[in-house]
Amino acid sequence: MNDVYLQIITYLSGIWRRRWLVLALAWLVCGAGWTTVASLPDRYQSQARIYVDVDTMLGPLMKGIAVEMNLFQQIDIMRRTLLSRPNVEKIILMTDLDLTVKNEEGKERLVEELAARIHVKQQGRNLFEIAYEDTDPAMTKRVVQAVMQIFVEGNLGASRKDMETTRRFLDGQIKDYEAQLVAAEQRLAAFKRKNMGMLPGEGNNYYDHMQKMRQQLSATEAKISESVMIRNEFRSQLKEVPQFLEVAGENPLAQVSANASRGPDSDLMIRMLEMQQVIDSLMSRYTEKHPDVLTAKRRLETLKKELAAEQAGPGAALDHLQNVSGPAGAEIAALDGGPAASAPVAAPPPAPIKNMLPNPVYEQIKLQLVQQEGVIAALKNRAETARKDVEKWSSMAKLVPQVEAELAQLDRDYTIVKKGYQELRQRQESAKLAHDLETKAQKVQFRVIDPPKMPLKPSGPNRPILLAAVLFGGLVVGIAFAFLLSQINTTFSSVHRLRATFTLPVLGRVSAVVSRAERRTRMRELVGFAMVCFALVAAFGGLVGIEMFGAGGLMTKIRGLGII
Incomplete structure (x- = not known):
């Protein structure tokens, strides 16, 4: 620690011995620096503040009706692009700064300098400050006014230009969608006309109709089968029934007349036909071995025998009755006058004359056969029609x-086009309202809080700070030069330095004896040194006082006189 202290003392001693050199260099540097500071031109700054009011009553009223734009984002973008080259060139033209340049190089330099000296700051959310600094106070005001004008008109103009572009785009899109909508409507109408009757929702359920026709066809075919079975039965009966009947008697016509006078002898035949129909009905439901079918057949055979006995004459009928066993035969025998066992046997009658007459049963069966054939033909015709209907509906x-x-695809295309058209129409109305709101109402209001003014006092440069910096710099330069000389000098200013340099022992030192005259000389030298230092400080204080209290007027006069 002692070594460091001694080293510092050594350095200060070397500088102190060269104090006049330090002071001379300080005066030289300060004189040059202060002259430079005094020669700097005064700079004037003009500024303005603008308040952007977007919270108007129209905002909540038009919310959801007109197109809503992010005004803060738009204003922020305008603030960032305000100092773009096209805008700076507009400012140059508006302030006549283009008259000060003579070539493209000068214009480029002017654009760069102007963009560097214009400052746009955002203070808070809606408050903006525009500032410009120049040597001409009138020019600063004109530049700030030009920047304000571009800032306001740029925001409004960009918004209106964007809206106009949007409207033109929407108009073009609406025309295209109108053409597409008309084409889709025409395609849909043509398709409906072409496929009329087969469209859904018209009450034509083709599957139900097809199933209904199939059911009708199945029922008709079942009826045909039943009718064919009945017809075959009639054919088989027709084969069993003789076409002509043998009638005993000499005059067949008289016999027929007699039979006709007795009344219709076809009662048994009618009963036989009815019984045959009963059998046919039973056969359609049961088999031949069913008890009801067998009973009906036996009844039919009995009717056939009775008919044959009736047609053979009374004797045959009587023989038939006599052959009937049971109570019926006993009753018939009692009617003849006694028991059947005690009745005398009559002599055989002479052989009757046999005549051939048409069999009415045969005719009745044949007639029904013909009718059944007609029914079958009608049913087949109906079945053919039903089959064609089934094929048609299928x-x-x-x-x-x-x-x-x-149809679903056409409806889907039409719905998509119609929806797009309606959305575009809604957006067109919203854009129209937004355009009217932008042009006819003041949705965004620009309020100038502080208008630009022509500055009367310079805003720069800050000469007191610069003067102090020059003074400090002069002292530093002098001290640094003195320290450098002390390091270059080969003399030893102390015993400690001598011992640190050589390894030889220092035997002693000789002190200088200062006389009274020398002391007075040194005192005068110190007083002179102090006075020169005081003069330097006084000069600095005077310059600072002149700059601060005399404004720039005195400095300007001094510079005008050529003193500094």
């Missing part, structure tokens, strides 16, 4: 899914 039912798919 083919139409196959086309229905394809028609429905095409």
Whole structure:
């Protein structure tokens, strides 16, 4: 620690011995520096503040009706692009600064300097400050006014230009969508006309119609089968029934007349036909071995025998009755006058004359056969018609899914185009309202809080600070030069330095004896040194006082006189 202290003392001693050199260099540097500071031109600054009011009553009223734009984002973008080259060139033209340049190089330099000296700051959310600094106070005001004008008109103009571009785009898109909508409507109408009757929602359920026709066809075919079975039964009966009947008697016509006078002898035949129909009905439900079928057949055979006995004459009928066993035969025998066992056997009658007459049963069966054939033909015709209907509805039912798919696709295309058209129309109305709101109302208001003024006092440069810096710099230069000389000098200013340099022992030192005259000389020298230092400080104080209290007027006069 002692070594460091001694080293510092050594350095200060070397500088102190060269104090006049330090002071001379300080005066030289300060004189040059202060002259330079005094020669700096005064700079004037003009500024203005603008308040952007976007919280108007129209905002909440038009919310959701007109197009809403992010005004803060738009204003921030305008603030960032305010000092772009096109805007700076506009400012140069508006302030006539273009008259001060003679070539493109000078214009480029002027654009760069102007953009560097214009400052746009955002103070808070809606408050903006525009400042410009120049040597001409009138020019500063004109530049700030030009910047304000571009800032306000740029925001409004960009918004209106954007809206106009949007409107033109929407108008073009609406025309395209109108053409597409008309084309889609025409395609849909043509398709409906072409496929009329097969469209969904028209009450034509082709699958139900097809199933209904199939059911009708199945019922008709069942009736045909039943009718064919009945017809075959009639054919088989027709084969069993003889076409002509043998009638005993000499005059067949008289016999027929007699039979006709007795009344219709076809009662048994009618009963036989009815019984045959009963059998046919039973056969359609049961088999031949069913008890009801067998009973009906036996009854039919009995009727056939009775008919044959009736047609053979009274004797045959009587023989038939006599052959009947049971109570019926006993009753018939009692009617003849006694028991059947005690009745005398009559002599055989002479052989009757046999005549051939048409069999009415045969004719009745044949008539019903013909009727049944007609029924079968009608049913077949009905079945053929039903079959064609089934084929027709089947083919139409196959086309229905394809028609429905095409209709759904056309409806979907039409719906998409219509929805897009309606959305564009809504956006067009919103854009129109926004345009009217922008042009006819003041949705964004620019309020000038502090208008630009022509500055009367310079805002720079800050000469007191610069003068102090020059003074400090002069002292530093002098001290540094003195320290450098002390380091270069080969003399030893102390015993400590001598011992540190050489390894030889220092035997002693000789002190200088200062006389009274020398002391007075040194005192005068110190007083002179102090006076020169005081003069330096006084000069600095005077210059600072002149700059601060005499404003720039005195400095300007001094510079005008050429003193500094």
